Amino acid sequence: MAMYSRLPGSVALITLQNPPVNALSAAVRQGIVDTVQRALKDPKVTSVVICGQNGKFCGGADIREFAGPMLGPPLVPMIHAIEAVDKPVAAAIEGVALGGGLELALGCHYRIAHSKALLGLPEVTLGLLPGAGGSQRLPRLIGLTAALDLITTGRHISAAEALKLGILDQVTDNNVVDQAVEFVRRVAGQPLDSRRLSTLPCPCPPDVDSLLDKAMVKGMEKERDLLTTLFNSGQARALQYAFFSQRVVGKWSLPSGASWDNSAARTISKAAVIGLGTMGRGIVVALALTGISVVAVETQEKQLAEASQAVPAMLQREAGRRSLATPPGVISFSSNLQDVSEVELVIEAVFEDMSLKLQVFRHLTSVCRPGTLLCSNTSGLDIDQLAAVTQSPGLVVGMHFFAPAHVMKLLEVVYGPRSSPEAVATAMQLGKRMGKVSVAVGNCPGFVGNRMLKPYLEQANFLLEEGATPQQVDEALEEFGFPMGVFRMSDLSGLDVGWRIRKEAGLTGPGVESTRTRQGRRYSPLPDQVCEAGRLGQKTGRGWYQYDGPGGRVARSDPWVHIFLEAYRAEHGLVARSIAPEEILERCLYALINEGFNILQDAMAAGPEDIDAIYVFGYGWPRHHGGPMFHAGQVGLGRILERLQHHHHNHPDVPHLKPSTLLRRLVAVGSPPVQTWREFINKERVHSQL
Numbered sequence: 001m002a003m004y005s006r007l008p009g010s011v012a013l014i015t016l017q018n019p020p021v022n023a024l025s026a027a028v029r030q031g032i033v034d035t036v037q038r039a040l041k042d043p044k045v046t047s048v049v050i051c052g053q054n055g056k057f058c059g060g061a062d063i064r065e066f067a068g069p070m071l072g073p074p075l076v077p078m079i080h081a082i083e084a085v086d087k088p089v090a091a092a093i094e095g096v097a098l099g100g101g102l103e104l105a106l107g108c109h110y111r112i113a114h115s116k117a118l119l120g121l122p123e124v125t126l127g128l129l130p131g132a133g134g135s136q137r138l139p140r141l142i143g144l145t146a147a148l149d150l151i152t153t154g155r156h157i158s159a160a161e162a163l164k165l166g167i168l169d170q171v172t173d174n175n176v177v178d179q180a181v182e183f184v185r186r187v188a189g190q191p192l193d194s195r196r197l198s199t200l201p202c203p204c205p206p207d208v209d210s211l212l213d214k215a216m217v218k219g220m221e222k223e224r225d226l227l228t229t230l231f232n233s234g235q236a237r238a239l240q241y242a243f244f245s246q247r248v249v250g251k252w253s254l255p256s257g258a259s260w261d262n263s264a265a266r267t268i269s270k271a272a273v274i275g276l277g278t279m280g281r282g283i284v285v286a287l288a289l290t291g292i293s294v295v296a297v298e299t300q301e302k303q304l305a306e307a308s309q310a311v312p313a314m315l316q317r318e319a320g321r322r323s324l325a326t327p328p329g330v331i332s333f334s335s336n337l338q339d340v341s342e343v344e345l346v347i348e349a350v351f352e353d354m355s356l357k358l359q360v361f362r363h364l365t366s367v368c369r370p371g372t373l374l375c376s377n378t379s380g381l382d383i384d385q386l387a388a389v390t391q392s393p394g395l396v397v398g399m400h401f402f403a404p405a406h407v408m409k410l411l412e413v414v415y416g417p418r419s420s421p422e423a424v425a426t427a428m429q430l431g432k433r434m435g436k437v438s439v440a441v442g443n444c445p446g447f448v449g450n451r452m453l454k455p456y457l458e459q460a461n462f463l464l465e466e467g468a469t470p471q472q473v474d475e476a477l478e479e480f481g482f483p484m485g486v487f488r489m490s491d492l493s494g495l496d497v498g499w500r501i502r503k504e505a506g507l508t509g510p511g512v513e514s515t516r517t518r519q520g521r522r523y524s525p526l527p528d529q530v531c532e533a534g535r536l537g538q539k540t541g542r543g544w545y546q547y548d549g550p551g552g553r554v555a556r557s558d559p560w561v562h563i564f565l566e567a568y569r570a571e572h573g574l575v576a577r578s579i580a581p582e583e584i585l586e587r588c589l590y591a592l593i594n595e596g597f598n599i600l601q602d603a604m605a606a607g608p609e610d611i612d613a614i615y616v617f618g619y620g621w622p623r624h625h626g627g628p629m630f631h632a633g634q635v636g637l638g639r640i641l642e643r644l645q646h647h648h649h650n651h652p653d654v655p656h657l658k659p660s661t662l663l664r665r666l667v668a669v670g671s672p673p674v675q676t677w678r679e680f681i682n683k684e685r686v687h688s689q690l
């Protein structure tokens with residue numbers, strides 16, 4: 001909707017009303033068309049101001065409408081009509097003017113903004129382009145170079161930068177509507193031709209030839225054609241889904257019925273981190289950047305000395321990167337666990353070893369004051385076991401950060417059967433304060449992200465046994481869009497991590513027979529043997545690839561690996577075959593997706609959006625493929641099921657390839673869209689079908 005009011009004197013005020021961000025829904029567009037007409041017809045009105053209610057000008061086109069047929073007045077003619085009005089129209093920009101919101105403002109003759117407002121054309125992040133005249137008006141206003149930067153990056157800019165670029169006519173710290181009203185009263189009666197941006201020539205740099213000038217003449221048509229192509233593309237659908245899934249996960253719910261809207265969070269101002277290895281250091285920085293005072297504890301003197309040098313430097317660097325003048329939080333370092341007695345929340349980040357973590361939790365529960373939240377940064381160990389050794393199991397949750405913890409956006413908040421809603425709500429809110437995408441997940445080995453990674457890694461190893469090289473596997477995955485293939489990623493994170501986990505699980509190590517079947521299923525000892533050869537990845541300069549020495553970053557093919565693979569295959573009587581990239585993708589991705597279905601079936605994630613957000617923000621899943629579960633829907637659930645059945649038939653000793661019951665059920669009911677799975681799963685659960 002848009003509300004029309006006549007201010008004392010001659011100014012008409014049009015207020016966009018569509019909470020929370022005044023997106024340009026059909027009703028809002030209709031409201032704008034009607035109110036602009038009314039202002040035009042009213043002879044007493046000499047000028048017009050357009051603003052948004054509740055401190056937000058406009059968050060752009062209503063993305064929810066993109067999923068269905070577009071109803072109501074189209075955006076482009078509506079903005080053209082505003083530009084053509086013969087009374088001055090000013091946009092009074094507060095909060096945000098993004099996408100279609102900025103395009104609407106560019107159709108106005110003047111733009112006045114509050115100093116705290118953010119402006120931008122983020123359409124590219126949704127797989128679109130500024131298709132409501134933005135690609136045409138912005139370059140005419142600020143020149144090609146600056147406009148291209150904003151359009152291709154989609155970045156949000158401050159009012160100060162927008163003023164400098166020439167997008168805004170005025171910036172104010174005062175009431176922006178009052179300022180805009182005063183502004184239009186002042187300019188009423190002045191000629192408007194030079195303010196109609198779509199009619200102006202484009203200021204081009206001297207090196208741009210006349211072809212571009214001609215292209216700009218046809219710009220509006222070209223914009224529409226390109227937008228139509230993008231609008232119908234799978235990538236645009238995936239990016240828009242990713243936008244919403246990021247927001248859906250904030251509205252968490254637990255199987256117990258506790259949820260974001262019925263559970264109160266505590267506000268944390270004092271926290272402690274135990275263990276100052278790579279993860280602990282990053283967590284300290286992430287907390288301090290939000291203004292929380294942190295007690296950073298490390299019992300090994302050498303590690304403590306290193307961390308107390310490194311952490312302040314990391315904090316300075318990160319604060320600089322985020323343009324914060326001074327790092328807001330205060331950090332104190334200690335080697336004494338007793339020093340955490342006064343904090344409200346502790347995050348344990350010691351070595352991934354259950355007996356060590358149990359020892360720390362027993363100690364914490366005796367030194368912390370009652371009511372302190374105890375969190376573990378474990379990447380897959382049993383939260384319930386940790387809770388069991390504390391006096392208040394309800395106050396124990398997992399906070400699984402991803403390295404580097406002060407940079408990576410993902411946080412898995414792990415609830416055990418005894419975790420209280422308050423503990424989950426507090427950890428979720430703390431994650432949000434740290435700028436993370438926090439996802440609530442159930443307590444199972446590996447939680448969601450690492451649980452799904454297991455079948456993915458397993459398939460990659462099997463593919464090497466069958467004839468592929470690490471490069472071939474990585475290339476197929478990178479071609480799909482991962483920033484790094486599975487073997488390059490393993491080299492980066494260190495091959496010893498998985499090796500240790502497999503040893504603890506009794507899958508490898510002294511006394512374990514060197515066969516390719518272990519614990520009743522197919523097993524590849526390849527990664528164990530690579531570790532046994534002292535090749536632990538980048539840190540040792542050798543892994544699945546070779547590097548320019550320990551800590552080297554550039555992966556190069558290593559003849560050692562090829563000879564090793566040939567010898568391994570010969571030893572086990574395996575005949576190498578040529579494996580197509582399609583098979584690599586199917587085996588790795590469909591096994592991972594299948595585990596995603598198992599996770600939904602086990603209620604370890606509340607919905608497919610949770611899994612997809614985890615993979616996009618924590619595991620490099622290409623955003624333009626939406627996430628593994630969205631991708632499954634795009635490929636077609638029937639096809640995924642059929643290919644899993646095929647691969648499971650060929651590899652019956654690989655349980656991860658056995659299609660999940662949930663996948664079968666979804667196919668049986670006609671493969672409904674991903675957005676409806678959550679509801680379907682809940683219904684199936686009620687009727688005990690899962």
Ligand SMILES: CCCCCCCCCCCCC/C=C/C(=O)SCCNC(=O)CCNC(=O)[C@H](O)C(C)(C)COP(=O)(O)OP(=O)(O)OC[C@H]1O[C@@H](n2cnc3c(N)ncnc32)[C@H](O)[C@@H]1OP(=O)(O)O
Pocket residue numbers: 020021023059060061062063064070075096098099100101122123126128129130131132227228231232244247248
């Ligand atoms: C057949 C072919 C036809 C082709 C032609 C078709 C033509 C169709 C028209 C095409 C027009 C194209 C040109 C214009 C395109 C656009 O404008 S695309 C949208 C651009 N805008 C954005 O990308 C902004 C997105 N929003 C944000 O970045 C943030 O939400 C915010 C505005 C900065 C506010 O942030 P914050 O305060 O943190 O709140 P959030 O939690 O993010 O959001 C609150 C709720 O609002 C919902 N929401 C936000 N923006 C939109 C939006 N634009 N449309 C719909 N909904 C939006 C968000 O989902 C949250 O909802 P809830 O989770 O339900 O609370």
